[in-house]
Amino acid sequence: MAMLIRNIKTRPPFLLLFRSIYAPVHFIPYPNSQSFSTAPKSHQKNLIPVSNLFQRYGFPPSELPHFLKKNQFLLNSNTPEIEKSLKILSSLNPSQDFVVSVLCSCPSVLELEFLEKWQLGISELGISNISIMAIRNILEFSRKYDLKPDDVFRCIKCLKRLGFRENTVTRVLEAVPMVIMSSEEKIRGKTEFLIRIGIQKKEIDRVVCSFPGILAFGVENRLKPLIDEFEDLGYSLSEVRREVIRDPRILGLENGEFSQCLKLLKSLRCRLPIKENIFRHGAFRAGYEVKIRVDCLRKHGLIYRDAFTVLWKEPRVILYEIEEIEKKIEFLVQEMEFDVQCLVEVPEYLGVHLGKQIFPRFNVIKHLRSIGGLGDEVGLRDLIKLSRLRFYNRYVKPYSECEQIYGRFGGGSEVRSRHPVGMWKLFKPQNHPKSNEDSRNIKSYMESLA
Incomplete structure (x- = not known):
């Protein structure tokens, strides 16, 4: 028995990896991985050298079984060729994170013939501090559309001829690598469009760097109709230019979307101070603030109408800031375990303070749920819409341990009075001494009532 335990402890790591891929499911040390028990024997022969090779180039051992199962062609490939490909790939950027990122995003770039074309290509792009994401996008896009290094060189030279700095070119390659396939005429057409709406040449670089997605839009079918919509709504080109310079992402609005945002603003029914604060920078900017928040809600699962x-x-x-809204939604879904669709029924959740109201109330309900102190399950509506005093009387006051959890009305916390101490004296009526005439008048009044 001791010998068996010693053998298990000294078992080589590659055997554990082998078993994690080929053994039955109940022996797999990584619960997210699945069995490779039906894999061909030719795959099994290459498993250990290929696995060791990927780990040497920084691939996490915990993710390797799933990666190899998903890309079984690697197990049937020539191991020396894979090693050459990995060596070329790592030479493009020495970071191990780069190699893993490229492999997870597009494993097919490991084709040796493809990478040999790029062995010296990245250094010839003419960009001194090109980012990992830009290199990854170039390789992935080139592999997908069978592009050559010359195609990428041509695009970068075109961007530089148009006056874009290296930092802006890198941002374009990170955000919209499809620009590689665009002709110089199309790219130039977008810069000329910006000039027509009042953007100066020296400002174009900053606009594109802030919002590189503009280079992926068509002028006639996307950008020009958007400007026409702004003008139809009563905004001059000077107003549009001012807002575009402030936030170039405005040019990413879809046709008709801005009109819907303004329509929402006109139909708002809220207190005057809130409405005045919304329109404090003008209707144009208020409409765009609506668009940003609609996108935020849609990103977290709501449909356009519900947002x-x-x-x-x-x-x-x-x-509210986008970061604050996202924190509330994240807490709603992950901690409170409500569906994001609940926001349509209880939108007030996004209007209350996360730290001062949501946290303490949820902590109280969570504690009562753990000790069986809740008769019925508390929904989001009861959790948010109850007044501070009603919530305290219903869920905190009957349970002494909840005083400290709730904090607001806890026994150790001091509840501030509405007015400073002694203020009641200023509102107390003065007590004047009664005169003989007052006594006679009171007596006469009582006799008249009798």
Whole structure:
């Protein structure tokens, strides 16, 4: 028995990896991996050298079984060729994160013939501090569309001829690598369009660096109709230019989207101070703030109509920062375990303070749920819409241990009075001494009543 235990402890790591891929499911040390028990024997022969090779180039051992199962062609490939490909790939950027990132995104770049074309290509791009993401996008896009290094060189030279700095070129390759396939005429057409709407040549570089996606849009079918929509809504080109310079992402609006945002703003029913704060920088900027928050809600799972409904019911969300909204949604879904669709029914959740109201109330409900102190499950509506005093009387006051959890009305916390101590004396009526005449008048009044 001791010999068996000693053998298990000294078992080579590659055997554990072998078993994690080919053994039955109940022996797999990584629960997310699946069995390779039906893999061909030719694959099994290459498993150990290929696995060791990928680990040597920084691939995490915990992710290797799933990666090899998903890309079984690697196990049937020539191991020396894979090693040559990995060596070329790592020479493009020495970071191990780069190799792993490229392999996870597009494993087919390991084709030796493809990488040999790029062995000296990256250094000849003429960009001194090109980012890992830009190199990865170039390789992935070139592999997908069978592009040659000369195609990428041509695009970069075109961008530089148009006056874009290296930093802007890198941002374009990171965000919209499809620009590689665009002709110089098309790219130039977009810069000329910016000039026509009032953007100066020296400002174009900053606009494209802030929003490189503009180079992926068509002028006639996307950008020009957008400017026409702004003009139809009553905005001059000078106003549009000012807002584009402030935030170039405005040019990413879809046709008709801005009109819907302004329509929502006109129909708002909220307190005057809130509405004035929403329009403090003008209707144009207010409409774009609506668009940003609609995109945020859609990103987290709401459909377009429901996102507008949430903003219409709770206009304060238009005033909150995107980071704050995302923190509340993340807490709602991950910690409170509610569906994001609950926001349509209880949009007030996004309008209350996360630290001062949501945290303490949820902690109380979580504690009561753990000790069986809740008769019925508390929904998001009861959790948010109850007044501070009603929530305290219903869920905190009957349980002494909840005083400290809730904090606001806890026994150790001091509740501030509405007015400073002694203020009541200023509102107390003065007590004047009664005169003989007052006594006679009171007596006469009582006799008249009798």
